[in-house]
Amino acid sequence: MENQQQTWIDLAIAAMDKAYVPYSNFPVGACLVSKSGKVYQGLNIENASFGLTNCAERTAFFKAISEGEQEFQYLVIAGHTPDPISPCGACRQVMVEFCEPTMPVLLVGDEGALKETTVGELLPYSFNGKDL
Template identity: 50%
Template sequence: MSKELLLSKAKEARKRAYVPYSTFHVGAALQTKNGNIYLGCNIENAAYPVTCCAERVAIFKAISEGETEFVEMAVVADTERPVPPCGSCRQVMSEFFAQTMTVHISNLQGEVKTMSVEQLLPFSFSSQDLSDRDGKVSE
């Protein structure tokens, strides 16, 4: 799938955002190795900490459907610069995506910045950090 088509799908997904508090619509489109596309939009809640970003919605939808191999993602919002994913989304991307996977971030003016997961979150916390432990609590 072309970058432009994936960005178009993300832009379409942002129209479904549930954002009564911030009115900040974000859309995401995630392509899997199987060629499937999973869309996500941000979903807010009056209890702000339980809000979920568009990127995580798309990732969790794909994972819940058994998808585990991903090709690229696009994220779109109405921002001055291409919309940067939040820290929580970057950590979730780092968990499920290869460090070299492409993420296209964009705004409604069509500015696009393409980055790898590693560029979005260098030196991320990973499963290797947990597996290197000896099972004992450090003092």
């Protein structure tokens, strides 16, 4: 798992190089791993109308879902932050929609800053389909 984890970290970091961030200059990359073992990179894509910006995590999820994946085992999120990057609330809600609360999420910052957490820890007491 450690070699795989490093590969996933490297893919998330590599995705940052493709981010479209002309306004914030704050690239974020993600690597989402499906239960079938497929890997989906995501990156943030900004827009002059800031509300239309899409985060790296959601890009990875939407890409995977558009290709028929709906079960996931691991997510890595990487950003140029001194501490491990923190996903926004919208991304956390998307994680809750498609992942088990126990699914691991690895947050990566600059210079090897890492924090492993879970979807449930990122969004405790979440709103989900069971609430409808």
